[in-house]
Amino acid sequence: MVLCVYAAPWETWGGFQNDWCDLLDKKDIPYLHVTDLNLWRPPYDKKRDEWGDTGASETLSEFGAVIRKWLGNDKGTALGICVDAKHWRNMKSEDRRRMGKSPELFLFQQLLAMLLWKHTMTTTIDYRIGLTHDDDQNGSRVYELLSKAKNANPEARIV
Numbered sequence: 001m002v003l004c005v006y007a008a009p010w011e012t013w014g015g016f017q018n019d020w021c022d023l024l025d026k027k028d029i030p031y032l033h034v035t036d037l038n039l040w041r042p043p044y045d046k047k048r049d050e051w052g053d054t055g056a057s058e059t060l061s062e063f064g065a066v067i068r069k070w071l072g073n074d075k076g077t078a079l080g081i082c083v084d085a086k087h088w089r090n091m092k093s094e095d096r097r098r099m100g101k102s103p104e105l106f107l108f109q110q111l112l113a114m115l116l117w118k119h120t121m122t123t124t125i126d127y128r129i130g131l132t133h134d135d136d137q138n139g140s141r142v143y144e145l146l147s148k149a150k151n152a153n154p155e156a157r158i159v
Helices: 010-027 034-038 044-051 055-071 085-090 093-098 103-122 139-152 154-158
Strands: 002-007 077-082
Touching: 002 103, 010 055, 034 055, 044 055, 055 077, 077 103, 103 139
Parallel strands: none
Antiparallel strands: 002 077
16 A cells, blocks of 8 residues: 655645646646556446557656656655555554554554654745645545644644
8 A cells, every 4th residue: 555645835736736737738637546457447448449558657757747747846745655565464453553554554554654754854844734635535535644643643633
């Protein structure tokens, strides 16, 4: 399981979000989930014939170019974290519970901690961090994870 976050000041974020959404529209996909794209699972299964065998990697390269354009050269921050799901399932239940009960919550909390650390290391400005999610289907789950993270960690309340 992998989670990524991109953070930037508003003047950078606006351009990033516009280009990201334009590329989603151009590719006629509702969001970008890398695993589903690489395995041609819905909604990407309908694109396989149109894009051909190299379509998934070319699409990822295009999204990567948007990330580099807007978040490169210290304009923003890109963070990613992963957990081996097989290893997680083989852990003792007490260890899993201590780490957040689910790999999803663990990753989300770690990503928030990394984002907050980066924020405090790069700015003295005290402001809230806005959250945007590109997948409406899982948006409520993201906000549920955020709520749990905020309850467990007071520093996360600026998000």
